[in-house]
Amino acid sequence: MERKTFQTHLRQAATGILERVPEQLKREIYVLAFNVWRIAADNRHPYVDIGYNTESQYDDEMRRGSDPWEVRWNYAFWILEGFDKLGNVPEDPVGAPLHEEEARNLGIWYDGEFDLGRMLEDDELRAKSGLLELHFRDAVIDLARYLHASGTIERVFRRPLPVVVFDMDCPGWEEEATNAANPAELIEDFLA
Numbered sequence: 001m002e003r004k005t006f007q008t009h010l011r012q013a014a015t016g017i018l019e020r021v022p023e024q025l026k027r028e029i030y031v032l033a034f035n036v037w038r039i040a041a042d043n044r045h046p047y048v049d050i051g052y053n054t055e056s057q058y059d060d061e062m063r064r065g066s067d068p069w070e071v072r073w074n075y076a077f078w079i080l081e082g083f084d085k086l087g088n089v090p091e092d093p094v095g096a097p098l099h100e101e102e103a104r105n106l107g108i109w110y111d112g113e114f115d116l117g118r119m120l121e122d123d124e125l126r127a128k129s130g131l132l133e134l135h136f137r138d139a140v141i142d143l144a145r146y147l148h149a150s151g152t153i154e155r156v157f158r159r160p161l162p163v164v165v166f167d168m169d170c171p172g173w174e175e176e177a178t179n180a181a182n183p184a185e186l187i188e189d190f191l192a
Contacts, residue, residue, distance in 0.1 A: 006098040007139060011143060018050070031053050031073075033163075034050060034163055034166075035080065035168070036166065039088075045087070046087050047091070048085070048140050048143070050083055051078070053078040057079050087136065088100060141177055141180050148160070160186055
């Protein structure tokens with residue numbers, strides 16, 4: 001039997017998360033949201049919330065008189081809490097050790113407490129932290145691509161849906177990430 005990798009774990013776990021969305025809610029979801037976070041700003045402990053936004057949430061926000069594009073596509077107006085977390089976090093007991101093992105094998109893991117002062121003074125730690133961040137972001141983009149290419153999103157929701165990828169610590173990155181994560185035709189409105 002093939003050994004599970006962090007990537008295969010993300011793919012299998014995310015598929016399960018999407019399949020567990022209640023049927024009546026699936027009809028209302030117009031976008032999936034892959035929200036990248038990290039525990040206490042430590043790139044060794046990243047995670048992604050597998051979330052979504054709904055037409056009802058959009059309608060509620062529009063009643064406040066906001067710009068329609070912003071409400072539809074800016075995650076600040078979306079549902080941001082209550083989603084499953086995947087990555088190097090206690091909520092993902094399978095993914096956490098797989099992520100650390102993979103980072104160690106790549107030579108980008110470092111031990112010790114997170115200390116911003118130490119990080120700023122140590123070029124090697126700063127480089128490893130940056131590589132950890134990039135590695136996790138790539139894994140999240142790959143996850144979205146896989147869910148499209150495998151037909152998982154279309155099978156679960158009975159239609160293709162765009163996946164908006166964002167990281168609250170990196171404003172503006174969501175356009176690049178979302179563009180990389182989706183077939184072009186799904187994100188035309190997002191990019192408009």
